[in-house]
Amino acid sequence: MSMEMDRQQQEAPSAAQRVTTPSPVNPSPDDDSFYRKGVKLLHGIGTKRDPQRAVQCFREGYAKGDLNAGYMLADCLSFGYGTARDFDQSFRIAADLINKNFYPAYHLLSSACTSGKGTAMDPGTGEAYSLKVCEYCSEPLPGVDESIRCEALLGTLTGKEEVDWCAVEKIARKYRENSDWPSRHGWLASALLRIADDSTSPSREVMEVIEAGCAEDDVLSLFSKVTVQISQEQFEEANKTLKYALKITPGHPYLCDFLWRVGANRNDDFNKLERAVWRACALGASAIKRSNDLGVKIEIEAPPSAGGWIVCQDDCTENSWENNKNFCPEGPSIILKNTTDKRLRGATIRLCCEDTKQDQTFNLDPIPPHGEISLEMSDFEDIKFGEKLYVRVAKKNRYSEMALDTMQGLDNFRQPIMPLMMTWKSGTFGGYVLQLRCVGDSLSNIVITKDTGATACIPLLRENQKPASVGWMEFSDGASLVPFEYFFVECDGFAPIAGVIKPS
Numbered sequence: 001m002s003m004e005m006d007r008q009q010q011e012a013p014s015a016a017q018r019v020t021t022p023s024p025v026n027p028s029p030d031d032d033s034f035y036r037k038g039v040k041l042l043h044g045i046g047t048k049r050d051p052q053r054a055v056q057c058f059r060e061g062y063a064k065g066d067l068n069a070g071y072m073l074a075d076c077l078s079f080g081y082g083t084a085r086d087f088d089q090s091f092r093i094a095a096d097l098i099n100k101n102f103y104p105a106y107h108l109l110s111s112a113c114t115s116g117k118g119t120a121m122d123p124g125t126g127e128a129y130s131l132k133v134c135e136y137c138s139e140p141l142p143g144v145d146e147s148i149r150c151e152a153l154l155g156t157l158t159g160k161e162e163v164d165w166c167a168v169e170k171i172a173r174k175y176r177e178n179s180d181w182p183s184r185h186g187w188l189a190s191a192l193l194r195i196a197d198d199s200t201s202p203s204r205e206v207m208e209v210i211e212a213g214c215a216e217d218d219v220l221s222l223f224s225k226v227t228v229q230i231s232q233e234q235f236e237e238a239n240k241t242l243k244y245a246l247k248i249t250p251g252h253p254y255l256c257d258f259l260w261r262v263g264a265n266r267n268d269d270f271n272k273l274e275r276a277v278w279r280a281c282a283l284g285a286s287a288i289k290r291s292n293d294l295g296v297k298i299e300i301e302a303p304p305s306a307g308g309w310i311v312c313q314d315d316c317t318e319n320s321w322e323n324n325k326n327f328c329p330e331g332p333s334i335i336l337k338n339t340t341d342k343r344l345r346g347a348t349i350r351l352c353c354e355d356t357k358q359d360q361t362f363n364l365d366p367i368p369p370h371g372e373i374s375l376e377m378s379d380f381e382d383i384k385f386g387e388k389l390y391v392r393v394a395k396k397n398r399y400s401e402m403a404l405d406t407m408q409g410l411d412n413f414r415q416p417i418m419p420l421m422m423t424w425k426s427g428t429f430g431g432y433v434l435q436l437r438c439v440g441d442s443l444s445n446i447v448i449t450k451d452t453g454a455t456a457c458i459p460l461l462r463e464n465q466k467p468a469s470v471g472w473m474e475f476s477d478g479a480s481l482v483p484f485e486y487f488f489v490e491c492d493g494f495a496p497i498a499g500v501i502k503p504s
Contacts, residue, residue: 034061051082091118104152185213186220431480434473
């Protein structure tokens with residue numbers, strides 16, 4: 001971090017300490033302000049959505065001293081709305097806003113310190129800033145647009161480990177009465193769904209709020225609608241709603257939150273839906289269009305399973321179980337799509353991690369017109385998902401780029417691992433039979449599927465089950481596994497495991 005950044009990081013806390021009472025910061029926005037023009041373009045209020053033009057309005061307004069516009073610019077830079085992500089610039093703007101007593105910016109500083117995006121990670125300072133938001137933004141502020149105040153306050157409250165959804169509902173109702181932002185519906189819908197804790201039979205009010213938000217293309221409302229549709233097993237409709245939401249704002253972080261909240265649902269139809277949307281989900285989806293755009297769309301695809309076991313023979317003694325973990329973690333794939341009509345040759349892919357100074361470049365195989373190639377993260381040695389990691393596909397002076405910064409929901413790529421050990425025993429007819437042992441919580445409803453399609457189920461495995469009473473797996477068609485045959489293990493609440501038998 002530069003000396004200038006260090007200075008600004010030090011200034012922000014001092015500003016927080018010297019503020020005692022809210023004071024006017026700038027004139028209240030009017031419809032002719034750059035801020036209001038930008039908001040209308042960003043959210044499609046009375047006009048067509050145009051995030052790029054919205055960011056231009058926010059930049060011009062901030063340059064002329066409009067702090068509401070400055071807040072929106074910092075927010076867009078943080079999330080990548082209408083512009084490339086720039087966490088450092090977002091932090092600098094937020095610090096400047098705090099020095100000018102624009103209190104909602106404490107929310108931006110809190111997020112930056114908690115995540116380490118744009119500044120050094122410091123959860124303690126992030127929590128202190130979140131308290132400032134609650135302290136100064138609980139009531140209307142002179143010169144601060146009500147929508148910004150409510151968004152900052154709601155974002156802070158819902159970001160806590162234990163959320164008071166009744167308090168969120170109270171603020172969301174006031175927000176809905178005093179704003180024209182589409183998200184005013186979504187916040188209330190989210191709170192009401194959480195309080196009711198039953199999305200299978202939502203109340204009439206909840207559905208009215210959701211539909212009002214969907215009519216204004218509010219992403220929060222659309223995701224609430226998807227949650228209801230999934231709960232009611234309307235998977236085809238949920239798929240349509242989710243795809244529409246992704247079309248409006250590809251890569252919106254609430255998509256990740258949505259997948260995390262409902263990911264425990266093991267319904268096969270939902271799993272298909274989840275897998276289908278991962279590639280549309282832009283955890284930094286594809287490059288921002290530039291004059292030198294290469295025409296390569298970059299996406300991330302979740303792994304088909306949480307990991308893989310190479311299953312070896314074992315004598316089932318107590319000590320040997322601890323040495324038989326055999327876990328080989330899988331990482332997500334990087335998908336590169338050629339969106340042009342020409343064959344792409346001579347391009348390279350560069351993975352850069354600013355925090356650890358890792359930087360690797362690989363030559364790419366030719367990508368046919370409108371074709372795609374998949375690269376496994378395991379091919380990139382020590383490169384891992386982390387802060388400020390990004391991918392760049394380049395050819396000469398043209399390139400496509402995507403950020404892969406850690407964000408809420410990224411842990412879906414590191415799915416829960418089944419607390420299970422597996423070994424094999426020779427089968428009656430020369431093949432192999434799996435032996436299973438639970439090494440964590442109890443497991444039940446385990447389904448194992450061979451690559452050839454045969455399935456088998458075993459009964460409950462209890463925690464720390466002894467080798468003498470280990471579960472056995474035999475397929476319903478009577479055929480045991482053969483050497484190097486792949487199989488998948490599935491169980492409620494865990495990602496599937498891929499396994500392969502390795503003979504002695």
